[in-house]
Amino acid sequence: MRARVFVTLKPSVFDPQGKVIADALHSLGYDGVADVRQGKYFELDLAATETDAAKALAAEVADKVLANPVIESYRIEVD
């Protein structure tokens, strides 16, 4: 199975990269873009064949390694 892990800074944490990208978009005339948050995206190819097991493993990896819980949160999709 494949797990997709989206890691983003928590809403309360300032994102310097997102801010610069938003400013750049505004300077290009994209005034309709209110804000930008930059994050990381991981694809995990898993040996698991059941959704629950795949989700559990992806969550463990995200908790222990992929995300820093002090500043980041994550979302997982499995298929």
Next chain:
Amino acid sequence: MRFGIVVFPGSNCDEDAYHAAKDVFGQDAEYLWHKDTHLKRADVVILPGGFAHGDYLRTGAMARFSPIMKEVAAFAERGGPVLGICNGFQILLEAGLLPGAMLRNRSLKYQCEHVHLRVEQTDTPFTCAARPGQVLRIPIGHGEGNYYAPPETVARLEANRQIVLRYTDPQGRQDDASNPNGSVHAIASICNERRNVVGMMPHPERACEVLLGGVDGRVIFDSVIRALARGPEKPALLEVGRPV
């Protein structure tokens, strides 16, 4: 006394720290490879700057899984003095030995320059030879030194007097222009509650010789040498705050 300097793949300030301890201060020094499982009887452990394991995921994120970090954590638990410099500070944060995390500098640039630091606390083994309020001029070199912790954690750091150094102007005044990376409360260095583990973004090992443009970093090394001369792991570590 013996300095143990941890070397991770990607460390690049390990030789500078070794040189400062051994050649400038005349102390014993040993490199500790990240796969080692003992500290070679080190009295103080330094996690040096660099890019441990490449810092590809997050700065310091993988180093905490190195075997030596179990020994460093146990050493810290016994009250042994541990200093994380730059990437070493980032590793201490990721390892949970200090609270908080590092974000990209607000400039998004790698900042390499001399900064001014005000000594906020002198009852740590790495600042006990400094005067409270003393201003140090020491270089930084980092892209991710923008210290962040949730407001309740920062409040606890303030209340427990765990903020050891702050970025200031040359007169010791805190202002936004003197904060090189956007760190919350201008934090350049913190310690743990027990005060034996200190992390700092500036590089004291690069400021120990006139040839290198300044000697203000010496007080960090002088401090731990003085603290350990008074005997390791004693409550005295908490009482050496008053300069002699």
